[in-house]
Amino acid sequence: MCTHRGSLLLDTGSRSSGQMRQGRFRVNPMEQVTIMFRAVNSQVNSDVINKLEQQQLDFWRFNRVFERSTEGRDDAPRYVFYEGPPTANGKPGSHHVLSRAFKDMFPRYKVMQGYYCLRRGGWDTHGLPVEIEVEKELGFDNKGQIEEYGVAEFNAKCRANVFLHINEWEKLTERTAFWVNLDDAYVTFSNEYIESVWWILKQFWDKGLLYRGYKVVPYSPSSGTPLSSHEVAQGYKTIVDPSIYVRFPVRDRPGVYLLAWTTTPWTLPANAALAVGEDVDYVQVEGPATDGEGLEQLILAEALVENVLGDGYKIVKRMKGSELVGWRYKPLYTFLPVEQDYAYVVAADYVSTGDGTGIVHTAPAYGVDDLATGRKHDLPVLITVDETGCFVDAVSTFRGMWFKDADRHIISDLSERGLMYRQETYEHAYPHNWRDGSPLMYFARETWFIDTLKYKQKMIELNKTVNWVPDHVRDGRFGNWLDDLKEWSLGRERYWGTPLPVWVDEQTGEMICVGGVDELSELAGRDLGDLDLHRPYVDDITFENPNGDGGTMRRVPEVIDVWFDSGAMQVAQWSYPKSNRDILEEQHPADYICEAVDQTRGWFYSLHAIAAMLFETVSFKNVICLGHILDEKGRKMSKSLGNAVDPWMVLEQAGADAFRWYMYTSGPPGEPRRFSINLVNDVIKKFWSTLWNTYSFFVTYANIDGWTPSQAAPDPSEREPLDQWLLAELHTLIMTVTNAFEAYDAVNATRPIEEFVERLSNWYVRLSRDRFWKSEVDRDKLSAYATLYEALTALAKLLAPTMPFLSEEMYRNLVAEQNGAEADSVHLSRWPAADDTLVNEGLIGDMALVQRLVRLGLSARNASQIGVRQPLADAQFALRDASEAPALERYADLIKSELNIKSLSVMGADEASAFASTRVYRLNPLPRFLGRKFGSDFKAIQAALRDGDQAFVRPFAEKLLAGEDITLELDGSRFEILNEECEVKVSVQAPEGAIEDGGYVVALNTRLTSDLLAEGLARELIRRIQNLRKQADFALDDRIEILYADASDRIDAVMLLYSGYISAETLADSLEPGEISQDYVQETLQLREESLTIGLRRRQ
């Protein structure tokens, strides 16, 4: 026997338990006070939800439920999830709840399917963001200050900074029930992790993938390091740059200028050539000189003349770009000594006539294309701006200027010298340092690369096998990225990161890549087991070149791109290969990962690339790519707009389940979604509380009746039609949801549950209330309890992956605490299996018909203006098809009670003939058959048949109904139409008091006899008394005494006739006329034309 259990119970203040019941209520023959289920109050508010969720959290913690989800499953199939490590040095926001909700649901589902799923947490700890935080804290703004401060001290601060907000991350992770093992989380700064990354790099080194090269890279002068393309991608900002047209004087042709366009004036002192398109048409035009004296001649692409010059110019010559190649011009600036030939026109295939002048200023030091062109023509790489972003001393005029500041000085210098043709502004997206917002420059530097291009085809091939959600990312965003793949720029000239494990011989330049600490110890000739692998300690390790007569070997100064760190987690989280060799095999690749869409070029790519180059396998098989979170108005959430929603506020008001549920149901996962507390509150209102109240209803009545799951449930085939219908719906739902989980389809794993709960609550339970309410225990009642119980327990399981708290509460109360043999947590229970034999589409179709007829009946009542409370004698239904009659008869009681009618009948053929004269036919020539068959004639045929008058239509309709084909003559042509190619809709002109819809008719008998009126009055009285009970705050099963006075004659008569009915409905022990004293709750009532005063009190 179940008794009160422990401290984790809900105190719901039930008023209904343990009382003797009589009359309508079952008397407990044993007179025992038992609470079979823990009582559940129907009230829902923030406090109730928070208390409930807190209790489940306590339960999980005390009972190690998460830990136990992996225990004893050594032989179970593996399901592998990778946690994309967040950087803990920022606070978590609502968008993190989004991704955690999606990360959590599939592992939970798989665990319920019996899988073994490790969910190891991790933290991404290296990189520029951390360094920048620390620089801010120390008030630094350049690398020199760090060197001065000391790299050891600086890195110590970075290490400390990383976990600044870790406490809050852990709290949010737990509160939202994201099950991930944070106690054993991998940390990218740990020696073991770094060593594993070194091992990967060594593999790449051995494959010849790691190399040092010169390259124009997006470079951040403010942080003194090149940025990876992922980082660049994050920093694009729309800015306004100068847009200038500059005259380059052609040598030996006074008054002739090449007109070039640029948006980076600061690169002009580094100009080495001008590029033209060989096949582009150019013109030489003549016009008044812009400096006011005489004429000048300008050369530019013909297509751009009008754009750039406007009118007033005369074309003096046309030529192809190829003719311009080799023309020499006077350099604008000659600050730097140049040995090679330069300052002439070259051809390049990237020259377009989209904008500019078709003549492209080329500065090999400051552009990707420029450098390529420079290499091809052996042009000088003129370094006019150095790595601090300032002009070098040699460029005397602009010496020391920040490159962006120099733009305006250069512009005015050129203007003064008469070389500026025109000056405008240009708005475009330009990359910035994603952390400090300062502009990047493209800058030729020597750095380290991974030659990803060698594996480009492999990556493309492997990507085709990955299941992307949404699927367009595979060939779209991610596929395009792979098609356009660039080398991976790996080196970072920074401090807080995984050091690049390459040592160089000072004398010979020979290089060694070190793949682990043991290897390094051997080279160094001492045990380095305790060495912190970070800078500066690792920099101190030097050794003699082991290959003989070389010199000392020193490590290169670079650390590596943090994206390599996080992409390496698939290997490095296991400290592979030093340990866990078997685990790596079992845990690679991942079955499932999930992050926001901005990781396409970030973590998704680094995982994919590393797996492809290391193992030639995928890194993940299924990936959900989430859209961003927007505010209620569809704007991006940001600190500066102040529209970010604090996740804790949402959790406090609505709880984690509703928060999660909103994320799953609000739309396709890849789409951006609007978010606000109001939208989450709607979840409570529409779904959470509906389910909760159904659950509460069940528990309340099961306890009153002493029903427990141990009571034998009637076989489904023996149950009431309504129950069979619900089971059909339930098992359809189980199939739908299971399939959706298998397909990583979160929307269809959740929305159908909402629809089911709606039907469960507002149709099944509402119509079944009397079955639970009645006093006798019969097969009908047992059938109802068993069915509702099965639905609720299945729902608890179907909801476990998505609403871990509410489902746990329901499961524990309904299942675990009832039966010690069951798993004690829903999350350790088995996923429900759909029973095909119960999925009966006929039942579902029948119920749809019943609902349609009820709707029609209610509509008719509405039109008749007789409230539903007033019983009517009967209603007649006409059906569209005789085969539908059995369904209606089977559910006749249900329809009668819904419509409050005494009897109903289906019109047979004879009765229906009463309507026959008013029968209306409509023909619907089916487009899917006839469209193809008759082509352009179809429109006319359709119009004739569909819109013809009854006299025209009737003969066709009757033939079709008799199963014959028809022939239509139209404008002299004959069209043979097969029977199945044209639909006939029969409707009837509904008579007075009847309503027709789509061929169905309901006719209410609206004649009110005095008996019916009296019964109506009785129901009015019941309703008023129930209201009074509520107002007086009586308990559901409080028994009462009723007195009434000043009743009109008709009321007296009603009381006489219906006192038993009224007493039973209102739980009254007495109902009699008399003087109403002060201790009665009382009210004077007007019922239609009648009146009385009524008083009631609890039974004394």
Added chain:
RNA sequence: GGGGCUGUAGCUCAGUUGGUUAGAGCGCACGCCUGAUAAGCGUGAGGUCGCAAGUUCAAGUCUUGCCAGCCCCA
């Protein structure tokens, strides 16, 4: 400049291989019902399916071009 996604009622979203008169929920108005429910039911108002052309007997759906929003690349 290039690519991806999105655009359907005031709001949030459905809408199968092109095929009957484009749907649901929320919100709104009126009415009903109500001792599980913060609910429920009925009726109604609310749509040039972003715009334009094209293909087709037939386009919310396919094609092209534009417009707007978000994201990415250059």
